[in-house]
Amino acid sequence: MNSPAPRGRYDRSKRAARKRKQSRSRLRLPMRYLLPSTLLVALLVMLMLRGYVHNEFQADHRVRPPAPTSQVPKEVLGGGPVIDARAGVPRTLRIPDNRIVLTFDDGPDPVWTPKVLDKLKEYDAHAVFFVAGNMAARHPDLVRRMVDEGHEIGLHTFGHPDLSYQTSERIDRELSQNQLALAGAAGIRSSLFRPPYSSFSYAMDNKSWPVTEYIGGRGYLTVVNDTDSEDWKRPGVRAIVERATPKDGEGAIVLLHDSGGDRSQTVAALDLLLPDLKKKGYTFTRLTTALDAPSAHTPVTGFALWKGKAFVSAVAVSERITGVLVVGLAVIGVLVLARFGLMLLLSFAHARKVRRKGFRWGDPLMRPVSVLVPAYNERECIEATVRSLVASDHPIEVIVIDDGSTDGTAGLVEAMRLPRVRVVRQQNAGKPAALNNGIRHARYDIVVMMDGDTVFEPSTVRELVQPFADPRVGAVAGNAKVGNRDSLIGAWQHIEYVMGFNLDRRMYDVLGCMPTIPGAVGAFRREALERVGGMSEDTLAEDTDVTMALHRDGWRVVYAENARAWTEAPESVQQLWSQRYRWSYGTMQAIWKHRRAVIERGPSGRFGRVGLPFVSLFMVVAPLLAPLIDVFLLYGLVFGPTAKTVAAWFGVLVVQAVCAAYAFRLDKERMVHLISLPLQQILYRQLMYVVLLQSWITALTGGRLRWQKLRRTGAVEAPGGTSTRTPQRAAAGSGGGNGTGRRPHA
Known part of the structure; x- marks a missing residue:
């Protein structure tokens, strides 16, 4: 006859079984919270992303006042609107006569950018759009349309801060996030860059020039302007046309805006400016075409492309979710x-x-x-x-x-x-x-x-x-x-x-x-x-x-x-x-x-x-x-x-x-x-x-x-x-x- 198991061993076995059961219960318990918690976390992430692309997360609206120009090379102060500091020795370039490069900043905007594109297409004109990354991520269809219709894309940072106030890490992030948005929207990278709040090359000073040097070292061509339409002031259609018109057949980079407020005067001005300058023999062209340089666009492939697409898709989801939440x-x-x-x-x-x-x-x-x-x-x-x-x-x-x-x-x-x-x-x-x-x-x-x-x-x-x-x-x-x-x-x-x-x-x-x-x-x-x-x-x-x-x-x-x-x-x-x-x-x-x-x-x-x-x-x-x-x-x-x-x-x-x-x-x-x-x-x-x-x-x-x-x-x-x-x-x-x-x- 088999002897019964010792009582102590039996008790230990029961305790072990009880502990295993309690352990399984502890593992199962959180499952009831898992899906609701996941939905709440996902909702929070989407809202955070929405806040980021709407420039609500790290917005910096400071604009630095003019500073001395003692550290800026004379070649830059007296040079053209295109600054090439990529080789370490800065040089500037000008647009040849009878050529105009129309540039539009701060977009794409869902209201005004399509109207600008329609006018350019109507008059068979090309331009350069310096897009903000947060806007490009929210309106990728407009970026694709720009590329498909033969326009050139440049970077204008992700959140539009004055870079002279920012650290090198923040500058790198602004550029990389801008490129990420471009990759997701149109599958390209761009080598053109325009700093926010910039104007003419002779306005470079001891605060903005180091930023230009740093960005040149990162492989970018800095593009300012030499003809400011001042459309951001909304001075009237005739005033915009007059200020955007070069003198005596000179080539020019004209500064305009397709976002940042009411741009109805800009759109109306294009109806007068484009046919008028064409009659005077001007050609509206891309920047690299005007300079006889290689295209500023580089196709993005592989992981970088999918990363950009994932980012743009996440932004789209966050925008839709936020819209639904607002309705809710x-x-x-x-x-x-x-x-x-x-x-x-x-x-x-x-x-x-x-x-x-x-x-x-x-x-x-x-x-x-x-x-x-x-x-x-x-x-x-x-x-x-x-x-x-x-x-x-x-x-x-x-x-x-x-x-x-x-x-x-x-x-x-x-x-x-x-x-x-x-x-x-x-x-x-x-x-x-x-x-x-x-x-x-x-x-x-x-x-x-x-x-x-x-x-x-x-x-x-x-x-x-x-x-x-x-x-x-x-x-x-x-x-x-x-x-x-x-x-x-x-x-x-x-x-x-x-x-x-x-x-x-x-x-x-x-x-x-x-x-x-x-x-x-x-x-x-x-x-x-x-x-x-x-x-x-x-x-x-x-x-x-x-x-x-x-x-x-x-x-x-x-x-x-x-x-x-x-x-x-x-x-x-x-x-x-x-x-x-x-x-x-x-x-x-x-x-x-x-x-x-x-x-x-x-x-x-x-x-x-x-x-x-x-x-x-x-x-x-x-x-x-x-x-x-x-x-x-x-x-x-x-x-x-x-x-x-x-x-x-x-x-x-x-x-x-x-x-x-x-x-x-x-x-x-x-x-x-x-x-x-x-x-x-x-x-x-x-x-x-x-x-x-x-x-x-x-x-x-x-x-x-x-x-x-x-x-x-x-x-x-x-x-x-x-x-x-x-x-x-x-x-x-x-x-x-x-x-x-x-x-x-x-």
Whole structure:
């Protein structure tokens, strides 16, 4: 007979297996964040790239005043507009007589460059375009057109800084990035260069000349001008033509601009200048042609070509994404303001209706009701839950449906021996099955449902069932409130519950399209539940699912603001993620399940064309776009305009604060918790965005989301101020439930 393995070896084996399992869990955990995080990082990179090519990242608008010329060679000061310092000994070149080299700086511009090119093509003239790299990267099609139509391209740096202020490293970067843009746009490199803010060769001084020498050493031919049209001053068409016309048939390099502002006068001047100079015998040609020199263009191949194409493509993507984001920001801005305005208006109307003197749903309803408490491993909370129900001032029976708990939840309730409290045991089957089982055991025609970790006030049941005096009412939503609001996460959820949920419910009540009866506190007419088939297991948001089904069946669903229930909200980011992930995904499932209501008639069609669009817009689409407000806040802080960006962001925050303050006033809550509202908008909104994005991904990829069991502490404060967690249970250990009465099951 084989002897058993030593106990120590067995324990070590179990510990090793447990560590391997935990290690795999740690490896799997970040995967849920991977795609949303990747999208956020990619978005940030695209915005940074957009800021860079729009010269918002390292813009330098300084222009150096004139300096002494003692270090500039006399040959340069008295020479031509083309400076060749490539061989170490500088020399200058002039354009031969009767030849003109038209040069255009600062482009390409999507508005003016095509018009300039059209004029040049009309008069069969060629020119040199000194393009800025950031403009070339954004408008590569115009650079390609320049090359295809026989024009010459020169460099004008990437971001147009005065190079006399820059280091050699910055100068090299300006040149290389300019070449990269040219390679990506037209597949070429160029050996021509014009410094920003340059003019004539005799204007070289002790600050600009060292830059020219350095650039010559890098293999570039520096091109200034000897005929300045001064079109950048916009002096008028006739003045531009006069200043751009050489004297006595001399050759010239004429300075013009195709970007940097309104160039309509430049375009109009070309209509006069080109035919006039042609009549005088001038030829409009490329610079290298005028000098009888080899072409300034060199084809780019191999890795350098693909690198340039990748850069230009990335810029194009960043431009499109930014355009979409701007539209999205405008949409979310309109939605946010419209939603807040609608909430305030309809909530005010709701408050006036329910607080109107003499308002009643009908005769006071005092007949007994059944309260269902689905519970799975709720030992930490169940005693306080049941005791709060027994203290109710309305006649009730309490049915605790134990969904296969393993922590003695059912036994604890039975040991309490409270009147009007029954325990129904079942094998673990999930919350919908537990509720349906409870409905079968219920004695009365009105059924109240709650979670096993929730505490009712004495008046909650009474307030919850009064609307059933109206025979058209099929269900009533109560007012769920966060009990553990002392932590930062709890305070944020408290704001969300009061403002985002209860203010919404007032709005939806007036519109007649309440989307959800909260699982923590809701009541149903038994007949209505039976007509829609009870609680469904088709979605992970059975409360939203059944509420939509009731609307489609023609029942009214209303809100009872004084039916307060105190629930324990998740206290950690991980638990909050699990809960909201399930809510978001379940809501999307419910919307999809009831989508045919949009095309149906009667009550179903009315809900489908009012309720479903509202829920989809405000609970699924708008929250996905909301972080754009914060994204553009960061973008504005980095790239500007900072003051306007901050003012706009605070404007939205003020609107939210006004809505939140009004919601707190309606709910008679202390305003002190609104202190954390700005931080909530920055951090909490991002978490909700990632949760919703993950839900979208799960839905679109056909994934199935399992129920997440949340750990409860039983620390919610009862209305009287007594903690729901007794010392005995605290010493007994954890084992808290998930607040849903349901656990994962096959």
